[in-house]
Amino acid sequence: MTLPAHEARLWGPETDEAEGAGWFPGPLVRKLLLVPVLAIALSGALAAWWVSHTMGQEAMDRLVSQQNDEVELVARLLASKIEQSQKVLSTVADGITPEILDSPAWLEWLLQQGLPAVRFFDAIQVARKDGTLSVNLRYGKFAKASELDPTERDYLVRTLVNGKPLVSGLIGSTAADARVMFTMPLLRGEGRVTGAVSGVLRLQSQGLLPHSLALPVRSESRLIVFTRDGVILSHPNLERVLGQVSDEPGLARVYARWRSAEQPPTGGGVTQLQGGHVVSLASVPMPQWVVARVSDAQAMLEPLQGAQHRTWWLVAGATAVVCLLTVAGMLWLARPLALLRQRARAVLEDDAAQAQATLQEHAADEEAWPRSRGEVDDVVRTCTRLLEGGRRWQRDCETLRRQLQAVLEHVPLGIAVTRAERVEVVSQQICRLLGYTPQELQGRSLVELLAPHEDGLDVARQVHDAFAAHGAFDGELPLLRKDGSTLWGRVQGQLVQPGESERGVVWILEDGTAVREARAQQAWERTHxxxxxxLNHAEFERRLQVLLAERAQRDPQPEEAAQEGSGVLLFLDLDHFTVVNDLAGRAVADDVLRRLARLLEAEVRHSGWAARLGGDEFAVLLPGSSLERGQAAAERLRAAVQAWEPAYQGRSFSLGLSIGLVPMAPGLRDGAAVLHAADMACYEAQRAGRNRVHLGEVRMTV
Structure with a gap:
């Protein structure tokens, strides 16, 4: 095919040049290439400088914050140790009655064997009101009253005179002999002081400042605990204990400054830079101790300098690679420019008819779209395909909705899905229970379906509080039927997506009227x-005794009983429950106990019994369970409580379970002995650190 003369003049010479040029870009493309290369190189240099600069600043801020948090944590740990020591001494004081105080033999026996809390201290002294020392128990042995240190005697006398507990300063002149004394008055009647008891802890004991407190030892950092007067109590170097802070590099000037101003650090930690050192201080209020972390700033940042150099090289290499890839990509993208004339002639002469035929195939779907050959046609075809896919997705969703509705119409269980507290999906069973049609319930507010509680409680608030604390609801609710009557239902509510209430809530409803009426009977109240x-304590122990008696009558062979599973008994104590009770109040504490009861009930509903023995103590009996299954059930309960963090009044609480487990071996007769053995196993779990399962054993007596 030949072109007209004016078209030949227009296209011919440039066609030869374009065909000969190939991949080589023209001036415009070369300029376009130069702009992104310079921009990438400049941005890479700026990024490297900014990253290097901010990395150093952020690293120092992070190290300072970390060190500040560390001294605050150690200060709180020491404060809790002091508080724990006072509580243990208070327990000892509560066990010494006036009768025991007047009987030296009885008092000595009590301190040696009757009060386990005495073993917490290295030394215990008991003084009468007149200042006479009744007992001087040191390291488990009784010493003479004359051997009592005058300083210790002075603190006892001050406690007798003032009637208030005291925490002494540092007593002793050597690191091995250094100790701290806690005193507690013995109060009876209307606050009358009948005597005083004191407990002494060595400075390096586990109850105060063990050497492990200063670990891990780092060459660039030291953790130091010292008194307000500058006497070192804890130091990574044991030879520095009882030395002076004024001799510590980096810490001496900081100590001298706040001592001269008489403003020691109070409250949270304080961190400052001093002569190339990062010094963090936090106070321990009651004994007026100070925790300090002294770190060499240069040594702390030394690893960062190497990282900064590596960052420069990485950024330079990455910038070069990005530049090369950008040039290669733009050359590849610019190739059609060199062949534009040839491609355009092909479209004008050969491909126009074919492109028009392709568009006409989708004319019904694309009439509303603009017409343009090339990229626009690709976008039009892509969009029409997406729309068709959307229509197919809508049809699939409608099919799934109809299938779900069919399930909800025939399932014999009340199921509903709500969003923003309004009903969206409801099963036929709920409609039958409440007397509504599905159309009447859809869109209804949950508050409208709640009947007034017979005790005047705010039922809606109860549901909201349960979701705020546990992320779910499990309990009984009064529901309003269409005819105005009340249906007591057993209701369970779970978020469709945990932690995302806006996704909606799935509700399961069962008619609980019969259960509620049975519970109202007097027999139920006596046993629950x-x-x-x-179950209450008495009913649980009765059932346990009946079970043991029935097994004794059957008298199975030991090997058969072992194969079948003789059963296990769990004794559970809720850790840290007193914290919830003290901080959030009794109502919140009761809610926590009810929630724990539901966890226990769900675990043993078909395999045993659960009971509340009193306070925060519970028991679970699994009659036909083997030891392995019992341990697995105990571990599930412990893990569930540990993972559960209830939140009340904007505060969350961490709980745990100490569980004592005893197998019910064949031949047991005494239910009280089995329960006592489980109680002792639970006590061992608490002594071992709480939040664990301890396996105990019932000692059979002939």
Missing amino acids: DALTQL
Whole structure:
């Protein structure tokens, strides 16, 4: 095909040049290439400088914050140790009655064997009101009253005179002999002081400042604890204990400054830079101790300098690679420019008819779209395909909705899905229970379906509080039927997506009227705990005794009983429950106990019994369970409570379970002995650190 003369003049010479040029870009493309290369190189240099600069600043800020948090943590740990020591001494004081105080033999026996809390201290002294020292127990042995240190005697006398507990300063002149004394008055009647008891802890004991407190030892950092007067109590170098802070590099000037101003650090930690050192201080209020972390700033940042050099090289290499890839990519993208004339002639002469035919195939779907050959046509075809896919997705969703509705119409269980507290999906069973049609319930507010509680409680608030604390609801609710009557239902609510309430809530409803009426009977009240609705102590022990008696009558062979599973008994104590009770109040504490009862009830509903023995103590009996299954059940309960962090009044609480487990071996007769053995196993779990399962054993007596 030949072109007209004016078209030949227009296209011919440039066609030869374009065909000969190939991949080589023209001036415009070369300029376009130069702009991004310079921009990438400049941005890479700026990024490297900014990263290097901010990395140093952020690293120093992070190290300072980390060190500040560390001294605050150690200060709180020491404060809790002091508080724990006072509480243990208070327990000892509560066990010494006036009768025991007047009987030296009885008092000595009590301190040696009757009060386990005495073993917490290295030394215990008991003084009468007149200042006479009744007992001087040191390291488990009784010493003479004359051997009591005058300083210790002075603190006892001050406690007798003032009637208030005291925490002494540092007593002793050597590191091995250094100690701290805690005193507690013995009060009876209307605050009358009948005597005083004191407990002494060595400075390096586990109860105060063990050497491990200063670990890990780092060459660039030292953790030091010292008194307000500058006497070192804890130091990575044991030879510095009882030395002076004024001799510590980096810390001496900081100590001298706040001593001269008489403003020691109070409250949270304080961190400052001093002569190339990072010094963090935090106070321990009651004994007026100070925790300090002294770190060499240069040594702390030394690893960062190498990282900064590596960052420069990485950024330079990455910038070069990006530049090369950018040039290669733009050359590849610019190739059609060199062949534009040839491609355009092909479209004008050969491809126009074919492109028009392709568009006409989708004319019904694309009439509303603009017409343009090339990229626009690709976008049009892509969009129409996406729309068709959307229509198919809508049809699939409608099919799934109809299938779900069919399931909800025939399932014999009340199921509903709500969003923003309004009903969206409801099963036929709920409609039958409440007397509504599905159309009447859809869109209804949950508050409208709640009947007034017979005790005047705010039922809606109860549901909201349960979701705020546990992320779910499990309990009984009064529901309003269409005819105005009340249906008591057993209701369970779970978020469709945990932690995302906006996704909606799935509700399961069962008619609980019969269960509630049975619970109201007098027999139920005699055998169940009113708060948790579990078995009470007496009924649990009765059932346990009946079970043991029935097994004794059957008298199975030991090997057969072992194969079948003789059963296990769990004794559970809720860790840190007193914290919830003290900080959030009794109502919140009761809610925590009810929630724990539901966890226990769900675990043993088909395999045993659960009971509340009193306070925060519970028991679970699994009659036909083997030891392995019992341990697995105990571990599930412990893990569930550990993972559960209830939140009340904007505060969350961490809980745990100390569990004592004893197998019910064949031949047992005494239910009280089995329960006592489980209680002792639970006590061992608490002594071992709480939040664990301890396996105990029932000692059979002939």
